[in-house]
Amino acid sequence: MSETEFGPAPPTGAPILSVIDVSKSFGSTHALRGVALDLHAGEVHSLVGENGAGKSTLIKVMTGLYRPDAGHVALDGHAVELRTPAIAQSLGIACIYQEPLVFPDLSVSENIFMGHTGRGRLVHWRDMDERAGEILRQLEVDIDPRAVASQLTVAGQQAVEIAKAMSRDVRVLIMDEPTAALSAHEVRRLFRQVARLAESGVAVLFVSHRLDEVFEISDRITVFRDGQHISTKPAAEVTEVSLIRDMVGRELSDFFRRVPHEPGEVALSVEGLSRAGAFENISFDVRRGEVLGFAGLVGSGRTEVAEALFGVRRADSGTIRTDGEVLQISSPREAMEHGIAYVSEDRRRLGLSLPQSVAANITLPGLRRFVSRWWLIDRNAERRAAEVYRERLQIRTTSLSTPVGVLSGGNQQKVMLAKWLDLKPSVLIFDEPTRGIDVGAKADVHELIGELAEGGVAVILISSDLPEVLAMSDRVLVMREGRQMGIFADADLDQERIMMAAVGVE
Amino acid sequence: MIAEQDLPAAPSRSRRSLLEPERVKGLTLVAVVLATVFIFSVVVDDYLSARFVSRLLIAISITALVAAGETLVIITRNIDLSVGSMVGVAAYLTAEMLAENQGLSAPIAVLVAVGIGTALGLVNGVLVAVARLPSIIATLGTLSIYRSLLTNHAGGKTISTGSLPAWLIDLPRSTLFRLGRYDVRTMFAVTLGIAVVLHLALQYTRGGRHLYALGSNPEAARQAGLNERRIQITAFAGCGALAGLAGFLYVGRFGTINVTAGSGLELAAIAAAVVGGVSTLGGSGTIMGAFLGAVLIGVLDQSLVRVEQISEFWRDAILGALIFIAVFLDVTVGRRLKERARRRAIDEAREVEHG
């Protein structure tokens, strides 16, 4: 840490909210080590850093969910004790999360005013609906204040969250990955709403992994790494390269670049695949030994296509063929029987059983193969199989019987990959395989994908990390809002062209 | 970039009110109750006699009160299996007190019964909200604990009609007013009044909305600064209070009270709530819905014995089937309605985007 520690001179006047030397530990993990951050009225301040940098811990400290071990939060220069979320909110600190935290059964206006309905014991519905309508109009959204929240889209629910913050006379608005589930159009609108809030004097803290958005929206950018404050600079003084350098702590070496080689015959062929409300008319082939990238913004329907191929949710129409044979896939089990495997993007929710051991997780999809006489699990065979992957993927764990839950994110991700490799699939779909894992683990995953393709596996790589997709793929299919915008190969494999297709710029 | 506010907002409004799930549920239920009564009146001679209706109304009062209490708890995404025992304890202790002090006035007796119920409900609430027990475990436990405490206290004694003050014995026959040839019993009127007040309170007071908010999304409720513990404890205590009041009515209705009083009422109450459209997922359902559920169950319960081909032993089987059908319809039809609404929202968003 150098001269950047306290950042450049604040844009205007004194900060509304200051985080001063805050530290927070969980057991032996130091999530935050003496970090500082200033938020000024009217500024949009971005906070970036890799997973584990301490961003979410800081948010929880600022919203009263965690209490710092050392240091404090100051509001208008006075130290405040944020003992509960209610206190933080009463002081004008609000937070919007990636997944909108709405009351699905309640009306929009109730969602907006819950917890601060006004004075008295009674709820004045008409009054509340009117006030809610007013705020929503300011946000340029056409949402009926009386509609039930569960019937809104994610973007609509997010707008309700922003309306909620506005209704509370918010002074500090924290936005934690708010754009992850939005379409391009919805992101635009969100940014306009944020800009309007900032104009009215609100201090906005914007936390995102999407650097292009960070550059677009920020006045200042702060970088955290390993629980420490690294830098705070005006956005104009920051370049993508310098930002990434601050985040990873070293020069970004070139991506692992896969050496493409002649692919074999078609392993998976998809024609006219559609599901209402999710994706329509998707057609492509993947050959053995080939990596087909799936590019597009989050929410463009890539995961939904993968889920249809894997039998999680059936497509309404279209055909799926493996090795020329038309398949009717209605469950993951059937997909697996045809050699299709899917490494999901959501490790905790869909990927791993955290209390179960490393070995048990690895052998889960192919458990049948480890069943010996009388339906019992052959533990030695299981252990041997797990050991192979522990070495091959360099999974760092004290033992194979350790619960997966205690491993680090990167190692959990490797366990998840091992789980599917052990099935020896002919088509392997990776969904965001490197999201949220550290640089070292990332390189390991890239290397593994290369090896798999070389070994004759047909790989589909879904990733929102465009350089990653470009470096790893032979061809790239681009999706936007559920539609296939084209398949790019050879000379067309160009970051700008793909991005333009993904955001819909002609 | 087009300005969204130019789009007409009216269509979404009118469509919403037609398919509002609460309203659909309520109307369906009213229709089912009427249809049931109609069918019975065709099958059974002189079905709607004044005597029968009076008996029916009294029977419904007790279940409906307990069901209203159960609804408070279910809305917060919990369940209370101990209501039957709470009714029993309140009924027995109140009857015992009245038997020993004939001179006690009605308001005091009611107060005692409600107080006992509230205290027991508070215990449930504390177990769930403070000790963090899943409500099914906490109340399955207190179901037997309360009953066992009562049995130990009573030691097998039965309090008979003879030892109770006359005003209490006459309570079931007390009539508020007459409607044609039918008597509207005071007990029923009181229950209906309480249900209406409670229903409105849940819709129009902040505390009522907090119950829904907590049940709808506990995490969001915490974030909104709602006091989760207080809300849960209030719901359980309220459930206990209503069970206590039901206990008082129980004494009036049966006169003879032993230690098994109120056993199994939890099943009828939960059935009434669920049949009345209170979602076991928490966050939705109304008191009047539960009340209608209790009416339907009461009608079936009291009427089946009068159908010659069916024995009284069919009662429980039908109750079980009723809960099952209600949950089945709620989940399948409700899911379909929601899915349709969601798709429409997506389509609208699309139109905006492409338009």
Added chain:
Amino acid sequence: MASWARRSTWELVLLVILAATVVFNVSDSSGYLSIDNFVNLFQLHIEKIIVVIPMAFVIIAGEIDLSVASVMAWSASVLAWMYEQDAPLVLAVVVALAAAAMAGLIQGWCVARLGLPSLVVTLAGLIGWRGAARILVEDRSIGDFPRWFDQLGQDKLVGPLPVSLVIFFALFALGWVILARSAAGRVLYVIGDNAEVARYSGIDVARARLALFTTSSLVAGVAGILFAARLGTVRGDMAAGFELEIITIVLLGGVSIFGGSGRMSGVFLAVLIVLNLRNGFGLANVGGNTQTGVIGLILIGSVIAQNVIDRLGNRTRAPGAPTAAGMPDPAQAGAVGA
């Protein structure tokens, strides 16, 4: 590791409690340590502890089955009714078991295919199957079974052990092996921890749940028939309220109400504790109702105690407590059947 530590800590606690109950029983009665007394101890509650085995499976898989006691009565009533209609008793037994399995199949179908919360489904079952039993036997008490049937409940089969005890130990051993060593057991744990992970791993979760509830009811049916044999008569209200003690034993045994963890060793200790307590109560002349009350206290106490141990073990629970077994999980409710 945390869960391992918790489990062994809890089993240690159970051992201490067990030792205390045994010491109390021994000090109170000299005949306590005889084999006959032990057999008697098991025999008195054998039907309940048989159903404890499938209940452990159900709760580990993140569900709950409140209908077991009613299914016991249902199967016994089917048997008695058939016998009353002059059907051969062997046939009656077979039909009764089939009727129990059917009850489970229906409930399982609702949970597995329709995605209804098992708490509500089996609550409907609790009322419904008891009601079905009542339709068959009404308020009669059906008895006068052939001698061989009554002997099923009392006669010694292997050494001092009667048939029902042999069935219990066989089932228990089977349950133990399934949970600890078999693929099916592994699958149950994963489903209980996170059903979506199981589904995304190619496991047919619906079929597993269907099998789970069918087995639960089938075993309850067996227990109901054994109960009929031991009592010699069948009544509509038999076994009422048994679910309380059955669930209590499972949770006392360290099976998490949130699903995904628990072992048969702990459950076995819990069985022994409850049997010894019951015996001790008998010796101390404590009435049946008080006993039930104490069981309720144990249920609440054991879950609180395990919560406390969890907290002492410095396991910070994620905000938004996990969904208790059988309680509706809104996150999943929407996904099923979509």
